[in-house]
Amino acid sequence: MSAASRASDLRAEIERHNRAYYVLDQPTLPDAEYDRLFKELQALESEHPELLTMDSPTQRVGGAPLPAFGQVAHRVPMLSLNNAFAEEEAAAFDRRCREGLDVAEIEYAVEPKFDGLAVTLIYENGLFVQGATRGDGNTGEDVTQNLRTVKNIPLRLVGEEVPLRLEVRGEVLILRRDFERLNAQQRAVAAKEFVNPRNAAAGSLRQLDPRISAQRPLCFFAYAVAETTHQAPASHDALMSQLAAWGFPVARERDVVHGLTGLLGYYARIGAARGQLPYDIDGVVYKVNRLADQERLGFISRAPRFAIAHKFPAQEATTRLLAIEVQVGRTGALTPVARLEPVFVGGVTVTNATLHNQDEIDRKDVRIGDTVIVRRAGDVIPEIVAVVPDSRPPSSGRYDLLEAIGHACPVCRSKVERLDDEVVLRCTGGLYCPAQRKRALLHFASRRAMDIEGLGEKLVDQLVDQRLVDTPADLYRLDLAALANLGRMAEKSAANLLEAIRHSRSTTLARFVFALGIRNVGESTARDLARHFGSLDAILGADEEALLRVADVGPVVAKAIHGFFAEPHNMAIIAQLRDPQLGGVHWREGEALPMANSTIAGKTFVLTGTLPNLTRERAKELIASLGGKVAGSVSRKTDYVVAGAEAGSKLEKAQQLGLSVINETQLLDLLT
Numbered sequence: 216m217s218a219a220s221r222a223s224d225l226r227a228e229i230e231r232h233n234r235a236y237y238v239l240d241q242p243t244l245p246d247a248e249y250d251r252l253f254k255e256l257q258a259l260e261s262e263h264p265e266l267l268t269m270d271s272p273t274q275r276v277g278g279a280p281l282p283a284f285g286q287v288a289h290r291v292p293m294l295s296l297n298n299a300f301a302e303e304e305a306a307a308f309d310r311r312c313r314e315g316l317d318v319a320e321i322e323y324a325v326e327p328k329f330d331g332l333a334v335t336l337i338y339e340n341g342l343f344v345q346g347a348t349r350g351d352g353n354t355g356e357d358v359t360q361n362l363r364t365v366k367n368i369p370l371r372l373v374g375e376e377v378p379l380r381l382e383v384r385g386e387v388l389i390l391r392r393d394f395e396r397l398n399a400q401q402r403a404v405a406a407k408e409f410v411n412p413r414n415a416a417a418g419s420l421r422q423l424d425p426r427i428s429a430q431r432p433l434c435f436f437a438y439a440v441a442e443t444t445h446q447a448p449a450s451h452d453a454l455m456s457q458l459a460a461w462g463f464p465v466a467r468e469r470d471v472v473h474g475l476t477g478l479l480g481y482y483a484r485i486g487a488a489r490g491q492l493p494y495d496i497d498g499v500v501y502k503v504n505r506l507a508d509q510e511r512l513g514f515i516s517r518a519p520r521f522a523i524a525h526k527f528p529a530q531e532a533t534t535r536l537l538a539i540e541v542q543v544g545r546t547g548a549l550t551p552v553a554r555l556e557p558v559f560v561g562g563v564t565v566t567n568a569t570l571h572n573q574d575e576i577d578r579k580d581v582r583i584g585d586t587v588i589v590r591r592a593g594d595v596i597p598e599i600v601a602v603v604p605d606s607r608p609p610s611s612g613r614y615d616l617l618e619a620i621g622h623a624c625p626v627c628r629s630k631v632e633r634l635d636d637e638v639v640l641r642c643t644g645g646l647y648c649p650a651q652r653k654r655a656l657l658h659f660a661s662r663r664a665m666d667i668e669g670l671g672e673k674l675v676d677q678l679v680d681q682r683l684v685d686t687p688a689d690l691y692r693l694d695l696a697a698l699a700n701l702g703r704m705a706e707k708s709a710a711n712l713l714e715a716i717r718h719s720r721s722t723t724l725a726r727f728v729f730a731l732g733i734r735n736v737g738e739s740t741a742r743d744l745a746r747h748f749g750s751l752d753a754i755l756g757a758d759e760e761a762l763l764r765v766a767d768v769g770p771v772v773a774k775a776i777h778g779f780f781a782e783p784h785n786m787a788i789i790a791q792l793r794d795p796q797l798g799g800v801h802w803r804e805g806e807a808l809p810m811a812n813s814t815i816a817g818k819t820f821v822l823t824g825t826l827p828n829l830t831r832e833r834a835k836e837l838i839a840s841l842g843g844k845v846a847g848s849v850s851r852k853t854d855y856v857v858a859g860a861e862a863g864s865k866l867e868k869a870q871q872l873g874l875s876v877i878n879e880t881q882l883l884d885l886l887t
Contacts, residue, residue, distance in 0.1 A: 222266045225256040229272045270370035285357035287347035291441040296524040308523045309475040315512050324451040325481045326469040328498040328524050331388030332417045341377040343370045361420050364429035369462035378445035385437040389416045390493045393432035412495050426825050437463040450504045498526035531590045534558035541625050545654035546734045547641040560591050568597040572638050573616045582611040626650040653679050655732050659687040664730035665719040669712045677701050688791035691798040720799045733779045735772045749805040755780050766839040769847050815843040818854040824862030826879045857882050
């Protein structure tokens, strides 16, 4: 087979797997095999530059930085939608559409209103050639190179009958799960966290260096067609199906409804499911479904008459801060919590909001008695966004958490400390502190840990306060008589709880490790530990150097794990849990992963700067898969420093220490 034929086949196969992974969420190939195909295509295009095409998947990694964004004049203006905030306004929209079309009932296409950044994509002969932001509606910024890095935007349309020209409108955003990972990465390198997914998406797309955009988990959803040379179907819903057939991701939650009842029913349904959606939305969009009817209704100066956005209740509101209380968490972290004058925000009444820590209080200058702006962050945890200085009482003073609690834990009065590498204060009382005991028990019993159904907060409060349970091992000594005497605990409820506790004895090593509540060890790290070592005894016997060989375990996490198992009282609790006559908790042991037989096994790498092709996470995965480990800081123990564009102080320190500094190409040579 010729190099040209092989490159063509590879491009088609890789994009097919990309679509399955990023658009359909149905992976069809192991990562290692995908990487092998990608590397083969890169090598072919490097050896034969004439084979490189605009739609090659290798072009998604971003090119050279741009001096500035060019301007794009929209052939079809990118108009905004009018908003409805109440049922009466939605009813008025429906009435205007019915009167304009002179019909008794209308069929509507309905879909979520994405909370992202609106863009337009232009295709010629099936190839993506240009992309732009909305801008002022008539002129936007040319962000073509950055949009090429968005994994689920097709660079070439799928299918044989594709239009000569197609302009698709849609939204660039970041999924909630990816946003959490992005901020976790920011925290890991002590970088500033992003406020919300929308701001993160907008900032990521408008980077002058496309390589930065390529590292951000951006995704795209299509919701309209501005222009096409293809014969358009009869309805908006059919048009969305056509876009999906061409390779564009569209909202799975879209639907077709009839009349006002259908509109309001969809609004209520999506509103109820809002917290479970993979992305942020701020409302729903109603569109007259038949395209001929859309054309008849037409436009007003800045918005279509045939569509409207029905917004959800505001996610921010103002109220008064009545007091600040301090809660003690599972690991002893002291968290200040604002007690608020009740306020309705985003569909619920909010009375509490997190203040995070003293640094956050100082940064926002929050004081008791202030009028504050409250936001429901992610529809779950309310937080104070800012204060309203003009409404501040003259007598208010700076809030000092340490002074407020008398320099001691507010629950057990143990000493409070702040470690050098942390912003939070912590109670040093450990399990002596009732608050920490309660949070540790709730974590141990949680669904993703030991999954003891029925062991909720109020019951844990009673168990700890009455000294029936001090440690997780005590749960397995409870009997029917002890539980039945607790408040609001009938004999049937007690029996159900005992059965749930009995059932939890059979678990997995990963769940058990996660349930122990080791600081900095989440579900993913617990799984990695279980997979790497195979048995609990192997984990217990591992020193920090051995722990650092586990994927994604760095010095901080390794120290926390080793320190936890070095505590005699933790080992005593584990022994009680495992004892067949006491806790009886058990799981099937596995085999430890064999040490990678490679030249980098046991070697320590530090990554700095932006690599031309590999994301930092992907580079870490490849190194870990061959037995190497990635550290966050440079020291004399570092074997290799992998430097990319804009490498900073880590590169300077490596050069001062005379360490081996390599680039991405040299890293890939080591890995093969």
